[in-house]
Amino acid sequence: MEVVTPHGPAEVTLDETGGPAFLLVLTHGSNGSVDAPDLLAVREAALGLGGAVARVTQPFRLAGRRAPGPPARQDEAWLEIIGVLRERFGGVPLVQGGRSNGARVACRTARAAGAVGVVALAFPLHPPGNPQKTRVDELRSAGAPVLVVNGARDPFGVPDPADAAHVTVLPGERHELNRDPAAAGRVAEPWLRKWALEKPVARPVRTGR
Known part of the structure; x- marks a missing residue:
């Protein structure tokens, strides 16, 4: 499925x-794809709970670029999608999320999108070796509960528990x-379960682009 955005x-x-x-x-990192294993694990958890899942390849990646460009342009395109x-x-x-740069987009736009929650995988709290250049305000501005899943040895840092719901x-x-x-799917499953309806889980019926 193609979506035309201003960018x-x-x-x-x-x-x-x-x-x-x-x-x-869900969406990818700045140099990744929607087939990243941790994204796929969260996808499987959501499908198992009867959710629908959309994995978005953003315009800059579809055009073959690695640099995402200005945040405002990314966010405008994301909200169009x-x-x-x-x-x-x-x-x-609506729950939105992503890994790395995609997690930043999901947090920044959650309030405008009307999301009830955000799944932030490998949220890049700061550039490697530069903890003073923090992006914690992006987490705090989500306007919805944020689940953060980060590695203990992530050079981009690990958010403080006080700055996210979990x-x-x-x-x-x-x-x-x-x-x-x-493990990302195992962590996300109970987080997503709160939005699953009390009804038998439906099997996926269609996958397409």
Whole structure:
């Protein structure tokens, strides 16, 4: 599924269920893809709870760029994508998230998007070796509960528990969260469960781009 934004087209990979309990929208890091193992683990957790999942390849990555560009441009494009998805899925609760740079986007735009929660994987609290240049205000501005999942050895830092609703630190992991990426799904599952409806879980019925 292609979504045209003011800053170029984005690509959305959808996993839909019949009558989803919630919509989870996930995105990648600045040099990554929507097939990152930790993102896929969170996707599986959401599908197992009867949620629909949209994985968004942002315009800068679809154009082959590694640098995401100014935050305002990213956020404007993201909110355009969210608007299209909200029309498609109606009034179900929206949870948005991502890894690294994608986690920053999800936090910055959560309030404007009307998200009920945010899943922030490998949130880059500061550039490596420069803790003074903190991005903690992005976490604090979400306007919705934020789940942070970071590696204990992440050179980008680990948010303080006081700055998010819940912070899980995975021992031995670095920024990539690739030693045991399934752990991200195990952490996210109880977090997402609060938005799952009390009804039998539907099986995914369609996957497409």
